[in-house]
Amino acid sequence: MSDRLPGFSTLAVHAGAQPDPTTGARATPIYQTTSFVFNDADHAASLFGLQAFGNIYTRIGNPTNAVLEERVAALEGGTAALAVASGHAAQVVVLQQLLQPGDEFIAARKLYGGSINQFTHAFKSFGWNVVWADPDDISSFERAVTPRTKAIFIESIANPAGSITDIEAISTVARKAGVPLIVDNTLASPYLIRPIDHGADIVVHSLTKFLGGHGNSLGGIIVDAGTFDWSTGGKYPMLSEPRPEYHGIRLQETFGNFAFAIACRVLGLRDLGPALSPFNAFMILTGIETLPLRMQRHCDNAKAVAEYLAGHPAVASVSYAGLPNDKYNQLARKYAPKGAGAVFTFSLKGGYDAGVSLVSKLQLFSHLANVGDTRSLVIHPASTTHSQLDDAAKVKSGAGPDVVRLSVGIEDKEDLIADLEQALSA
The missing domain is CATH 3.40.640.10 (Type I PLP-dependent aspartate aminotransferase-like (Major domain))
Incomplete structure (x- = not known):
């Protein structure tokens, strides 16, 4: 070269x-x-x-x-x-x-x-x-x-x-x-x-x-x-x-x-x-050879899913730095202008029980303890990854009882949104 x-x-x-x-x-x-x-x-x-x-x-x-x-x-x-x-x-x-x-x-x-x-x-x-x-x-x-x-x-x-x-x-x-x-x-x-x-x-x-x-x-x-x-x-x-x-x-x-x-x-x-x-x-x-391609698709999909969830009546809040009204949006624009990542959380109005129920109803999202996969993943942190913390510590770490974490994959975003829609409706 x-x-x-x-x-x-x-x-x-x-x-x-x-x-x-x-x-x-x-x-x-x-x-x-x-x-x-x-x-x-x-x-x-x-x-x-x-x-x-x-x-x-x-x-x-x-x-x-x-x-x-x-x-x-x-x-x-x-x-x-x-x-x-x-x-x-x-x-x-x-x-x-x-x-x-x-x-x-x-x-x-x-x-x-x-x-x-x-x-x-x-x-x-x-x-x-x-x-x-x-x-x-x-x-x-x-x-x-x-x-x-x-x-x-x-x-x-x-x-x-x-x-x-x-x-x-x-x-x-x-x-x-x-x-x-x-x-x-x-x-x-x-x-x-x-x-x-x-x-x-x-x-x-x-x-x-x-x-x-x-x-x-x-x-x-x-x-x-x-x-x-x-x-x-x-x-x-x-x-x-x-x-x-x-x-x-x-x-x-x-x-x-x-x-x-x-x-x-x-x-x-x-x-x-x-x-x-x-x-x-x-x-x-x-x-790693496909990292740039995958990460951009991850971010684009995550933003679309976050926008959908932000407008859903069963969702209390969405924590995704790529949304314009998110408290971390300005930092995202500074540090991650190509995208705010593919892992984020949202809170359900039904609290802990609603979070546990949702992950069991999703079909395309896999319920497991990992992130960063080509496949879309979901977990309820308060009952799994952060379960060793007391309730106050869970909230401080961003894993309160009503919180669901998504790791958005590279599938068609329309299919991901449809899966969330059927699970939230159920």
């Missing part, structure tokens, strides 16, 4: 990939192997000592996974990425590099219910403490900062309500506090929002959702923006201090603007072990 920078759709198809040098295969092969042969003893030693890049063992890295990592890093505008077994695994690996026992991180209240549970309960066993802040009140993040704060975590488009988070404003808080901003970009995908462009230092995804897009493969990914100086203030010893397992290497000093991605690989993935299967990496790569 010329010196022209490739566009998003071109990167979605080509970034990170070349024809296989041995066979000429154009599609990235599935390197379904546990380990890789070394050239000689010196080669092996250099790989294990981080003095050379290459393949050792699929738990640490794999050529199929490497293409996926390069592609998502390119789409997000990051310096490097690391693929892992799930979105939850990505969050564990990221925070392991940042937090010591007794440390804190600030998280937005509006998050996927599984993340709320992970942060509140599972992370306690590591001695990591979450402090909650309100993404609609930026000052709440400022007030939550203490000397023990080591990171801020938000979602670009929050699950389940589809609300848009003011990334730049929260990035300003993180900069002032001297901590990295971590953005879960799962619901937006880089097609709609690139958080690094708005001040994020680390981006995570559940690859299971829109990036893979077909509901057939679990995966997660961590993208290093290369923007944070890990050596200042001694806050992040995993990156700034000599690593005894690597002969005293300081990762920040040695690897510069992709040091965080290296730390996640050689300190997190290596020891915690949540490796992504090469087969799943292949499936997710295939899905």
Whole structure:
């Protein structure tokens, strides 16, 4: 190619990939192997000592996974990425590099219910403490900062309500506090929002959702923006201090603007072990090739469905940032001008019982705990994904008892509306 920078759709198809040098295969092969042969003893030693890049063992890295990592890093505008077994695994690996026992991180209240549970309960066993802040009140993040704060975590488009988070404003808080901003970009995908462009230092995804897009493969990914100086203030010893397992290497000093991605690989993935299967990496790569086409169709369908629901007499309210009168519409116009995403919620006038009843009557929408599929999906969060929360916490997270969540797929929008009509009428 010329010196022209490739566009998003071109990167979605080509970034990170070349024809296989041995066979000429154009599609990235599935390197379904546990380990890789070394050239000689010196080669092996250099790989294990981080003095050379290459393949050792699929738990640490794999050529199929490497293409996926390069592609998502390119789409997000990051310096490097690391693929892992799930979105939850990505969050564990990221925070392991940042937090010591007794440390804190600030998280937005509006998050996927599984993340709320992970942060509140599972992370306690590591001695990591979450402090909650309100993404609609930026000052709440400022007030939550203490000397023990080591990171801020938000979602670009929050699950389940589809609300848009003011990334730049929260990035300003993180900069002032001297901590990295971590953005879960799962619901937006880089097609709609690139958080690094708005001040994020680390981006995570559940690859299971829109990036893979077909509901057939679990995966997660961590993208290093290369923007944070890990050596200042001694806050992040995993990156700034000599690593005894690597002969005293300081990762920040040695690897510069992709040091965080290296730390996640050689300190997190290596020891915690949540490796992504090469087969799943292949499936997710295939899905990413059509990401721009799918995401636009998702958004167009979601807006049509939201407009229909907003006018239905059985519906009390619709929370979709793509609607002109929605409280997040201005943020959607700023951060996601191509579309406000495909996941949103609406409330039924019949409350909890009406929500439970509706999901059982839908026929085209599948009732299951996932989002980001080509198929349209529905769930009642208060009785499922957010059921571990008390009623007050459910409401704060956007999952009140009368709320139904939709993940709108790429079917014909007329068929989706007809399915909702028959279920609401029944």
